[in-house]
Amino acid sequence: MNKTTQEPLLEARDIIKVYPDGTEALTDVTFKVYPGEVHGLLGENGAGKSTLTKIISGLLPLTSGQLLWKGKPADFKNPLDALNQGIGMVHQHFALVNPFTALENISLGQEGSNGLSSVDFDRIETRLKQIMVEGGLHAPLDIPIEKLPVGVQQRIEILKLLLRDVDLLILDEPTAVLTPQEADEMFVTLRKLKEAGKTIIFITHKLREVLEMTDQVTVLRRGHQAGTVWTKEVDSKDLANLMVGKEVLPSVKRGGAKIGKPVFKVNKLQVKSELGDIAVKELDFEIHEGEIFGIAGVEGNGQTELGEAIGGLRKWESGQVLLNDQILRQMNPRAIYEQGLAHIPEDRRRVGMVLDFSVRDNSILGLQSSEKFRGFMGRVNWGKVKRHAQELIEKFEVKTQSIKTPAKSLSGGNQQKLVVGRELSKDPLFILAAQPTRGLDIGATQYIRDLLVQLRDQGKAILLISAELDEIFQLADRVGVMYEGEFTGIYPTHELDRERIGLLMGGLQEAVEKS
Amino acid sequence: MNNSIKAVLISIGTLLFIIGWWGFIQGNLGWETEDYRFDRVVSLLGIVAGGLLIGSVIRQGSLIRIIELKGILRPFFDVFAAVIVGLIVGAAVMDLFKFDPWLAYSSLFKGAFGDKYGWADTAFNATPLVLTGLTFAIGVRAGLFNIGAQGQMMLGAIAAVGIGSIAMPPGIHHMVTIMVAMMVGALWSLPAAFLKAKRGVHEVISTIMLNFVALWLVRFLALKVFGDPNRAEKTVSVLESTQFSTIIPGADVTHVVWISILAALLVYVVLWHMPLGYAVRSTGLNLDATRYGGMNPNRAMNSAFVLGGMAAGLAGATQIIGRPPVFALYGDLSQIATLGFDGIAVALLGRNHPIGAIFGALFFGALNAGLPLMQIRAQVPLEMVRVIQGVIVIVVSMPELWRLLNIKSHALKLKAAFEKPQKA
Structure with a gap:
């Protein structure tokens, strides 16, 4: 492809997107996509990849800047408008009607405007068969979607767009839901589409895919454009650097951490995700007293499943988890808490608390049957619970009108302080903190991070699962980087820098070992 | 705009x-x-x-x-x-x-609260409604739409007839009759609980089926097994040793009303002062958090079924051992025909709170107690009175039904979905 002579198909100029709540999702993003190229969008979670593609596909309006489509300013009112002008998107979660066949699904929206005229299935089918032959994309048309594997469903989504004659296909993490074989087939498909003259933008966080597939790549970092480069001219390290940045790391507060004996061990743990694929693959690690073990990685690489399994919320297929040399019971949070676990769950609003319960009631979630709060004839001693709740509020600086206030009216930071306070009141041996500062303001974030360091200094063992690299670097003594359910490496934090962690997160551990 | x-x-x-x-x-x-x-x-x-x-x-x-x-x-x-x-x-x-609506309502009020007999009649009508109301309320607290009170209540009634005819010393006999009726009610809730826990069968389906089976089973038992040889239209009367005495001579209300109130208080204590109640309420609000808190949502739902069944069984029993002068069940089941379903309205009016159920039952009890006077004085025919009752029930239950069916949150979600892209 020649960079200079061709007119770009799509051009973004200084795109800025500010959400109504004031979050700046994109700042000054500028790039060009040429006809027939595969353009990668690379970045961590929250880098702005999704926002950008939503703007291109007409799902979101931009705040300022300009989008040029085929040389003319594009102002898409909605996704349908964008589709009619030749831009189609395949979302990570497919928009397919499960009991319908592929043909019926693809025909949706082709019924004619009055909703009464019959659908011309024959015409659509003939056209589809033609497209399938031309593009080398094959999918059975007469089988209900729910009986087809995910890879085929994805192909049907693409066929849907091809039938509507799009010039630009946007694929949101197309390989995230696929098995390695399916992913390989997917790449073959993409190459064929490219040969057929289609232009493709595809979102990913996997460095290998970028290097293998794309012509150009735009790297986003926290809403800023870290760079747009020609893939041929860079290597994996350049990309990793662009993805995670080179900023000086925030200073780490380290007290007199004394690493003691191992408290928590995971042996060959295997956990499945909801979809039935293996999310955690034979993971091994151990955590010592007085140590924070961080698990980093782009989200969706098995961290959530790992956390849920340890917390007793998800079944594991094989392997062992040991806390204080005792085998942890599966799917039994109560027994696990008694063995000494405190669990700060990833989703505090859905899992960590009952939002409609008061602060007082939430302060004993998981402790509701404990002897501490047992009153006369098996009743809950609400007097004691009240004192307990008040203690938590004072000690952990939870701002609430009263202990009778429903937890849902607390701010995110205060909800999290309540959850953290309650978990620590269990006097645990081992603390599992999953994304403990997600969505919190700076003050609450710092408060909780300081607290975790204090606990480490007191000799607790802590497992910190975080998608926030700063948090990992600031808190963890050792870091395991998860990629597709496995560790691409476990390193003491001081041996890691951003480039290395970026490579590990992108699944290129070989590149790290070489350096 | x-x-x-x-x-x-x-x-x-x-x-x-x-x-x-x-x-x-x-x-x-x-x-x-x-x-x-x-x-x-x-x-x-x-x-x-x-x-x-x-x-x-x-x-x-x-x-x-x-x-x-x-x-x-x-x-x-x-x-x-x-x-x-x-x-x-x-x-x-x-x-x-x-x-004349004014005349009708004033007669209704007079009939229900005009004198001590009016109050007594209101209380008499309210007694079983408190209990069937509890059944539904407990279910809702656990996130269930348990409409099985009708069948469980009917079986409780026929159980009371059966146990009530066995000779026992007074006091003990009262207790045994009540216990057995409650157990039978609880037993009849178990299939629904089991199907829900093991097979995910929705409780509305299973309880409707169970209600139907119970209806015909009870009719059969009332007519063919416990039928009164002298009076074909009713079952045998229970023995005096298990009958509750009237509070005011000449009025229907008996001391069984206190048991009904006690049951509501007990349910309140269980739901708000016991770890079990904590689990039940948590289950109704958030399954994930319930599991995270080390509680078993299935067990909590089962408990809600069983507790509800006990309340419904007791409701049936009150209509036998607290029903002067016959102290028996009519073969057409007219005295208990709709008590279970009325309990749903009672619970809705009482906002699914056990103490609220007492007030809800008083309201509907009053409507029933005031009927005759309204009919006589305002000439409103009985059918009309029922229509009005129905209208009131619908309107009164609306906010709670609304909440229960989550219409509001769906509407809000829809609204948010439409507004987001425009605002941005």
């Missing part, structure tokens, strides 16, 4: 309101026939439509915001408003058919 459209809509609303009001005051727009008063209804509709139009235009949601009181008064206000609206709609219906 731009301002000129708003102005037009407000003027139309005001016009409708004024015309409606004028028509209502005049009372006759010339459309009156012998039996119906269309004019009144049309006027009322005008008033309502005009009011709604103005209200909705001035500010979407302003009406709701006014009602949005905070704190403990909120549920009382909701229920009070619903009762008032129900009574007004009932009045409009009566007015349509040329009955």
